[in-house]
Amino acid sequence: MLPGPRDLIRHWAQADAERPAVVTVAGTLGYAELADRVAAVAARLRGLGVGPGVRVGLAFPNSLDYLIWLFGLFEAGGVAVPLDPRMGAPELATAAATASLRFIAATALPVTLPWPPMPAVSAVAGGLWQCRGDGRGSPSETTGNVLVQQFTSGSGGRPKHIQRTEAQIREDYRHFSAGLGLDGGTRFLAPSPFYHAYGALGMYATLAVGGAIFPLPRFIPAELMAAAKRFQPTLTMVTPTMIDMLGKCFLPPQDRGVFASLRHCICSTGHLSQAAHDAFRGRFDVPVHEQYGSTETLSATVNLGDDFDEGCVGRPYPGVEVAIFDSQGAMSAPLVVGSVGIRSSSVCVGYAEADHALATVDGYVLPGDKGFLDETGRLHILGRDDVYNVGGYKVDRSEVELAIRRAFPVTYVAVLPFERAGQPALCAVVEASSQQVTPESVMAACRAQLLAYKVPARVVVKSSLPREANGKVRVGDLASVVLGKE
Numbered sequence: 001m002l003p004g005p006r007d008l009i010r011h012w013a014q015a016d017a018e019r020p021a022v023v024t025v026a027g028t029l030g031y032a033e034l035a036d037r038v039a040a041v042a043a044r045l046r047g048l049g050v051g052p053g054v055r056v057g058l059a060f061p062n063s064l065d066y067l068i069w070l071f072g073l074f075e076a077g078g079v080a081v082p083l084d085p086r087m088g089a090p091e092l093a094t095a096a097a098t099a100s101l102r103f104i105a106a107t108a109l110p111v112t113l114p115w116p117p118m119p120a121v122s123a124v125a126g127g128l129w130q131c132r133g134d135g136r137g138s139p140s141e142t143t144g145n146v147l148v149q150q151f152t153s154g155s156g157g158r159p160k161h162i163q164r165t166e167a168q169i170r171e172d173y174r175h176f177s178a179g180l181g182l183d184g185g186t187r188f189l190a191p192s193p194f195y196h197a198y199g200a201l202g203m204y205a206t207l208a209v210g211g212a213i214f215p216l217p218r219f220i221p222a223e224l225m226a227a228a229k230r231f232q233p234t235l236t237m238v239t240p241t242m243i244d245m246l247g248k249c250f251l252p253p254q255d256r257g258v259f260a261s262l263r264h265c266i267c268s269t270g271h272l273s274q275a276a277h278d279a280f281r282g283r284f285d286v287p288v289h290e291q292y293g294s295t296e297t298l299s300a301t302v303n304l305g306d307d308f309d310e311g312c313v314g315r316p317y318p319g320v321e322v323a324i325f326d327s328q329g330a331m332s333a334p335l336v337v338g339s340v341g342i343r344s345s346s347v348c349v350g351y352a353e354a355d356h357a358l359a360t361v362d363g364y365v366l367p368g369d370k371g372f373l374d375e376t377g378r379l380h381i382l383g384r385d386d387v388y389n390v391g392g393y394k395v396d397r398s399e400v401e402l403a404i405r406r407a408f409p410v411t412y413v414a415v416l417p418f419e420r421a422g423q424p425a426l427c428a429v430v431e432a433s434s435q436q437v438t439p440e441s442v443m444a445a446c447r448a449q450l451l452a453y454k455v456p457a458r459v460v461v462k463s464s465l466p467r468e469a470n471g472k473v474r475v476g477d478l479a480s481v482v483l484g485k486e
Helices: 007-016 029-048 063-076 089-098 166-180 195-210 221-231 242-247 274-284 396-406 438-450 475-482
Strands: 022-026 027-030 055-059 079-082 103-106 128-131 146-151 161-165 187-190 212-215 235-238 266-267 291-295 296-304 313-317 321-325 338-341 368-374 381-382 387-390 393-396 412-418 425-432 460-462
Touching: 007 029, 007 063, 007 195, 022 029, 022 063, 029 063, 055 063, 063 079, 079 212, 146 166, 161 166, 166 195, 166 296, 187 195, 187 221, 187 381, 195 212, 195 235, 195 296, 235 242, 242 266, 242 274, 291 313, 291 475, 321 368, 387 412, 387 425, 393 396, 393 425, 393 438, 396 412, 396 425, 396 438, 412 475, 425 438, 438 460, 460 475
Parallel strands: 022 212, 055 079, 055 103, 079 146, 187 212, 187 235, 235 266, 266 291, 425 460
Antiparallel strands: 022 027, 103 128, 146 161, 291 296, 296 313, 313 381, 321 338, 338 368, 368 381, 387 393, 412 425
């Protein structure tokens, strides 16, 4: 049994005080010293009225400060609300209102909220502290031993808000650790943001087994490789965008073996193209293990083989069940395309907002993706569960997107509905090099593979698309790309 989230630091501080916990360019911090700093923050927070049910926003990049504040908040009994530290004023105000925040801690906020600062905490772990009013009063309502309130990425529209209990987080890093065989020798190089559920998973799992973390506040290929040479990581968790950039960036010949120590290079949060995978693998001779999951389900499947197959995201982690359902809610046979369903003890129970509800079938959460299970039980993802009506015909966007991926080395493709002369039509938004892919060539490839009514009426090719900090494309912003209002 692994220690629970609130006890991770204290557990290893007592079991092996000098064991390395966090490594940065400034040096190495052991579990005992980390536990002392966490306890100091926890004491300050309790003195300011932070306790069970009180929600605190944490707006830090990946850093030692983030870890100290997060686990200090846990030790004080509060509820963490991780926030993107790059948020502007409108987003931050919306997040604060949605999560009923009365406190925010950050290294530096891009805007100043109309809340008075609290100097008594300003010097703790390099954190800036802001509160609403005097920071006291009745705590926000939480149920079921909630530990973290997590915002979804908002890639499909407005971000939603999820409550995550201690037990759910523990189950997630438990089956992740078991599936990958993590142990006390794990060295986690962390470029994916901790405020996102995906990046946080690697952080929790590493600390749960007594490993060490090297947090990177931002993803820059040269900085990542420099950290890898110093730290010799066994685990990293990256995104398709990071894999693509690492496969293309300048690489001195002596750095080809920079990732040789990796046992697991996990990639998630979006579609990883064959071209991006092959470029990375060819450079560094390291297989990429694609993982599937969502903020609602957390980690669900992973492809641990070294035989990358575009769209295949592997088999379920221990303790996770995956099934495919048809439009009537019946479970589908292997190789039949349908809606992906995930069932596990780490799946969230729902959204905090009353106007949102999880889509479920027989206890399986439906994240909104279409896919199929092959004969060996591996999950293949085809795209979002969207079917559009075009001229009276039903068009599955995943079929069109797959046809484009088969024809070109694209990094991302999305098929969206739009109106042309008052009639419904399809537009394909493609992220690729304009020297290799043009709107005309995409149209021609679609005509060669699809029925006429499934061929997009418009194709937009861009070298880059709007993305979250973790590299996930913001689908909700693609309409402006279609309309030419970027």
